Amino acid sequence: xxxxxxxxxxPMSEDNRRAREAQLxxxxxxxxxxxxxxxxxxxxxxYTSEHDSVLADVSIxxxxxxxxxxxxxxxxxxxxxxSGLAAARSVLDIPVIGPGRASMLAALMLGERFSIxxxxxxxxxxxxxxxxxxxxxRRCASIRSIGVQPDNQSLLAGKxxxxxxxxxxAARTCIERDGAEVIxxxxxxxxxxxxxxxxxxxxxxxxxxPLTYKLAEAALALGLxxxxxxxxxxxxxxxxxxxxxxxxxxx
Amino acid sequence: xxxxxxxxxxxxxxxxxARRQSQLKAVxxxxxxxxxxxxxxxxxxxFMSPHDWTxxxxxxxxxxxxxxxxxxxxxxxxxxxxSGMAALRSVLDIPVVSPGRASMLFALTLGSKFSVxxxxxxxxxxxxxxxxxxxxxxxxASVRSxxxxxxxxxxxxxxxxxxxxxxxxxxxxxxxxxGADVIxxxxxxxxxxxxxxxxxxxxxxxxxxPLTYKLVEALLALKLTHSRACYPKPQVPKLPMLHAMLDAxxxxxxxxxxxxxxxxxxxxxK
Numbered sequence: 001x002x003x004x005x006x007x008x009x010x011p012m013s014e015d016n017r018r019a020r021e022a023q024l025x026x027x028x029x030x031x032x033x034x035x036x037x038x039x040x041x042x043x044x045x046x047y048t049s050e051h052d053s054v055l056a057d058v059s060i061x062x063x064x065x066x067x068x069x070x071x072x073x074x075x076x077x078x079x080x081x082x083s084g085l086a087a088a089r090s091v092l093d094i095p096v097i098g099p100g101r102a103s104m105l106a107a108l109m110l111g112e113r114f115s116i117x118x119x120x121x122x123x124x125x126x127x128x129x130x131x132x133x134x135x136x137x138r139r140c141a142s143i144r145s146i147g148v149q150p151d152n153q154s155l156l157a158g159k160x161x162x163x164x165x166x167x168x169x170a171a172r173t174c175i176e177r178d179g180a181e182v183i184x185x186x187x188x189x190x191x192x193x194x195x196x197x198x199x200x201x202x203x204x205x206x207x208x209x210p211l212t213y214k215l216a217e218a219a220l221a222l223g224l225x226x227x228x229x230x231x232x233x234x235x236x237x238x239x240x241x242x243x244x245x246x247x248x249x250x251x
Numbered sequence: 252x253x254x255x256x257x258x259x260x261x262x263x264x265x266x267x268x269a270r271r272q273s274q275l276k277a278v279x280x281x282x283x284x285x286x287x288x289x290x291x292x293x294x295x296x297x298f299m300s301p302h303d304w305t306x307x308x309x310x311x312x313x314x315x316x317x318x319x320x321x322x323x324x325x326x327x328x329x330x331x332x333x334s335g336m337a338a339l340r341s342v343l344d345i346p347v348v349s350p351g352r353a354s355m356l357f358a359l360t361l362g363s364k365f366s367v368x369x370x371x372x373x374x375x376x377x378x379x380x381x382x383x384x385x386x387x388x389x390x391x392a393s394v395r396s397x398x399x400x401x402x403x404x405x406x407x408x409x410x411x412x413x414x415x416x417x418x419x420x421x422x423x424x425x426x427x428x429x430g431a432d433v434i435x436x437x438x439x440x441x442x443x444x445x446x447x448x449x450x451x452x453x454x455x456x457x458x459x460x461p462l463t464y465k466l467v468e469a470l471l472a473l474k475l476t477h478s479r480a481c482y483p484k485p486q487v488p489k490l491p492m493l494h495a496m497l498d499a500x501x502x503x504x505x506x507x508x509x510x511x512x513x514x515x516x517x518x519x520x521k
Contacts, residue, residue: 026473027472027473028471028472029472030281030468031281031282097360101359101360102360105356105357105359105360106356108352108356108385109348109352109353109356109466110475110476110477110478110481111477111478111480111481111482112481113481134359135389135390136386138386139386175480179480180480181478181480181481182478182481198474202479202480203478203479203480204475204476204477204478206473206475207473210473211469211473214468214469214472214473215360215469217465217468217469218462218465218466218468218469220279221278221279221280221465222277222278222458222461222462222465223449224361224455224457225361225455226361226362226455227361227362227432227433227454227455228453228454229362229426229431229432229453229454230361230362230363230364230432230433231362
């Protein structure tokens with residue numbers, strides 16, 4: 001049995017954690033693999049500034065830094081920002097998969113240009129960073145926002161009637177005006193809208209969380225993980241310092 | 252039960268197809284996936300010139316064009332050249348996965364730069380062209396060859412002792428001199444060397460055929476397929492003409508007539 005740790009980037013109630021876990025229903029998973037969703041111990045309120053990005057990186061690293069010793073075979077990070085991905089890869093020898101980078105590259109297996117559908121403008125910096133790192137900016141047809149403040153706890157629950165049609169309109173603009181051939185959901189917190197959009201759009205819609213689960217399966221089946229050359233180990237690991245950061249907090 | 256058609260890009264006999272099928276052993280597959288290997292009816296003999304590339308595009312296109320009507324759920328193409336992929340995507344709604352572009356993009360999920368290991372110098376031009384077409388020039392550390400002529404039928408059988416150490420030496424140069432974080436095997440015909448090389452390299456090595464099998468499983472599980480906006484359907488399909496062309500070519504060399512579709516279920520889990 002392969003065990004995969006999914007790091008949830010915000011502390012949350014058991015009910016809200018289950019709303020994240022419900023992403024597993026979006027995909028058919030193979031036998032012999034199970035996914036455990038673990039929220040971080042502390043986090044920024046949301047991901048709208050560099051202040052938040054630094055806190056996100058360290059909190060996600062904290063949540064998975066000993067995953068290998070805990071007996072996990074792989075780690076998925078449940079945020080399109082890929083926060084903590086590089087740091088986690090530098091300390092772990094098991095596959096670590098973040099949906100941001102992975103969904104952009106997967107989109108290019110299905111078409112030449114993709115658009116990213118986002119809830120509000122305050123997320124735009126997240127994708128710009130990954131696109132710049134990947135050097136694939138010219139493959140991005142557009143990033144379009146519907147101007148609705150997201151809720152990283154309740155996700156889209158209760159907002160379906162308002163939000164889903166707006167996402168659909170924005171996605172159609174991405175396709176018809178911007179030339180998108182593939183649509184990416186800009187956040188794993190938008191997963192509840194995936195089925196609705198996929199059924200109504202003429203191009204593939206990538207649901208980033210479930211994509212990472214299948215990529216984790218593939219990495220394990222192929223015996224592949226990140227390159228140590230691209231993600232070198234620290235000369236002097238200080239996981240104790242990271243523990244100290246979080247041990248003293250009352251969440 | 253998912254039925255996947257794997258198109259073998261040369262008109263091989265049963266032994267040649269079996270050597271291709273043994274790629275299935277390199278990866279743990281979903282027990283409900285079934286992979287059927289089918290060689291093309293006719294095609295080029297070498298693979299180093301635009302003449303060859305054009306013939307292979309046509310041959311692979313013909314071999315897979317009816318896959319959906321035949322009840323297949325997806326198609327894999329067993330060549331890093333991605334020959335025939337775009338044409339097949341234009342007529343099929345089921346996923347069509349080919350290892351060239353896919354393995355380079357997959358490499359970028361594991362590191363920032365990849366190198367491609369080519370068989371011999373005449374193969375290099377094709378990779379350079381593909382990498383430019385895919386917009387990945389700045390992500391490619393190098394394309395280097397180990398300078399042994401390819402055998403598309405016997406693959407590396409009998410050449411382990413001469414070829415494997417040369418392949419390793421070239422891969423190490425890609426890593427140490429060119430800065431590769433990941434190595435892509437340049438051909439599915441190199442699969443017999445994959446495990447040996449992976450054990451000895453300090454960076455991940457992508458075995459392209461098995462990668463496509465897992466990507467197909469992922470796409471099917473996620474209900475994803477290629478974008479119709481990128482691969483528009485033909486206004487006037489001429490598939491009967493395509494089949495007639497390849498049947499005529501196959502008649503020229505009856506000895507190379509394809510065997511029936513070979514079926515290989517992945518071995519049961521231990």
